Amino acid sequence: MNWDDTETDMDDDLTQAELTHLQRLTDADADGDDRAVEAALRPKTLDEVIGQVRVRDQLGLVLEAARRRGRAPDHVLLSGPPGLGKTTLAMIIAAEMSTPLRLTSGPAITHAGDLAAILSGLNEGDVLFVDEIHRMSRPAEEMLYMAMEDFRVDVVIGKGPGATAIPLEIPSFTLVGATTRAGLLPGPLRDRFGFTAHLEFYEAHELDRIVHRSAGLLDVHLTAEGSSEIASRSRGTPRIANRLLRRVRDYAQVRADGVLTLPVAKAALEMFEVDESGLDRLDRGVLDALCRRFGGGPVGISTLAVAVGEERETVEEVAEPFLVRSGLLARTPRGRVATPAAWRHLGLTPPAVPTVDSTLFDEV
Numbered sequence: 001m002n003w004d005d006t007e008t009d010m011d012d013d014l015t016q017a018e019l020t021h022l023q024r025l026t027d028a029d030a031d032g033d034d035r036a037v038e039a040a041l042r043p044k045t046l047d048e049v050i051g052q053v054r055v056r057d058q059l060g061l062v063l064e065a066a067r068r069r070g071r072a073p074d075h076v077l078l079s080g081p082p083g084l085g086k087t088t089l090a091m092i093i094a095a096e097m098s099t100p101l102r103l104t105s106g107p108a109i110t111h112a113g114d115l116a117a118i119l120s121g122l123n124e125g126d127v128l129f130v131d132e133i134h135r136m137s138r139p140a141e142e143m144l145y146m147a148m149e150d151f152r153v154d155v156v157i158g159k160g161p162g163a164t165a166i167p168l169e170i171p172s173f174t175l176v177g178a179t180t181r182a183g184l185l186p187g188p189l190r191d192r193f194g195f196t197a198h199l200e201f202y203e204a205h206e207l208d209r210i211v212h213r214s215a216g217l218l219d220v221h222l223t224a225e226g227s228s229e230i231a232s233r234s235r236g237t238p239r240i241a242n243r244l245l246r247r248v249r250d251y252a253q254v255r256a257d258g259v260l261t262l263p264v265a266k267a268a269l270e271m272f273e274v275d276e277s278g279l280d281r282l283d284r285g286v287l288d289a290l291c292r293r294f295g296g297g298p299v300g301i302s303t304l305a306v307a308v309g310e311e312r313e314t315v316e317e318v319a320e321p322f323l324v325r326s327g328l329l330a331r332t333p334r335g336r337v338a339t340p341a342a343w344r345h346l347g348l349t350p351p352a353v354p355t356v357d358s359t360l361f362d363e364v
């Protein structure tokens with residue numbers, strides 16, 4: 001398998017839910033230019049990374065120690081919601097170790113043979129980035145255990161009693177795994193990572209710095225108020241901050257004098273249906289269904305997804321984390337419930353008897 005095949009397989013393996021999910025996250029309205037811009041905005045070194053201070057410090061130490069020993073660094077697991085910088089960090093790890101980055105993704109590795117082909121194509125010290133590592137097939141996962149620990153794999157030739165396992169030595173490499181669902185990773189795989197980092201949502205002041213940095217790189221003029229308006233509506237996520245910046249820039253170019261001021265940012269974000277709290281159409285749709293159709297819940301996630309015409313995964317992975325974090329939705333053992341703040345956000349009066357029993361606020 002060559003790397004181009006890997007890319008193709010990745011697309012072929014995407015379900016409609018994932019495509020929707022990816023389009024929402026990687027910018028539904030992105031044209032080729034937008035994607036090139038997104039790549040250009042990625043920090044290239046650890047020093048350029050804004051926020052994630054603890055992860056940056058720890059990773060910096062791990063890489064520096066590996067450099068001094070002249071060895072490939074330990075395997076790294078990066079977990080956290082989409083758009084927080086996992087791919088960026090993987091690229092930085094390779095760059096800081098002055099080594100090439102090989103990219104693939106869990107869904108592209110459907111057979112152990114796919115993985116064997118990838119591993120045997122690596123050179124000493126390469127960094128292999130496996131995005132969505134929790135979605136790799138079980139046989140490939142088991143092959144990876146051995147590769148990570150012993151830098152060898154057993155390639156099985158034939159089937160049934162006549163099958164033979166041929167041991168294959170592979171060069172020492174660093175695996176960087178990324179996952180939005182660390183909980184779905186089997187223990188034996190998780191334990192083989194020498195360094196695990198969980199990326200947190202960004203604070204508004206960090207997003208503000210990210211918007212300023214990106215605006216500088218894009219040669220866009222923005223005021224402090226314009227920048228903080230974009231930052232405050234970016235849901236703690238750099239990718240969204242950069243995307244909103246590009247849309248506000250478009251608006252400023254076409255409907256204003258090109259400068260991103262507070263009124264320009266407000267008008268543009270209203271046009272793109274991103275409200276003051278950073279909620280978009282899907283988020284509001286979920287809250288609306290929950291309050292108006294289901295009386296505030298509890299309601300199962302699948303029912304809720306059908307009600308908003310989206311896939312369960314999209315609601316669960318894209319809308320829900322932000323709604324929970326914003327205190328608008330709670331996950332209870334009996335289903336999702338709207339908090340009083342959710343009713344108020346929609347301009348509705350919360351029911352007199354709260355639908356939310358705070359003793360049920362455990363995650364399900």
Ligand SMILES: Nc1ncnc2c1ncn2[C@@H]1O[C@H](COP(=O)(O)OP(=O)(O)OP(=O)(O)O)[C@@H](O)[C@H]1O
Nearest residue numbers: 038041042049050082083084085086087088238239
């Ligand atoms: N700490 C940061 N400082 C500045 N910009 C950042 C930072 N983290 C991410 N970005 C920007 O956000 C964008 C998205 O980051 P990235 O693609 O690395 O996220 P991700 O976690 O890999 O997302 P996904 O899981 O959806 O692939 C990048 O283009 C980058 O410009």
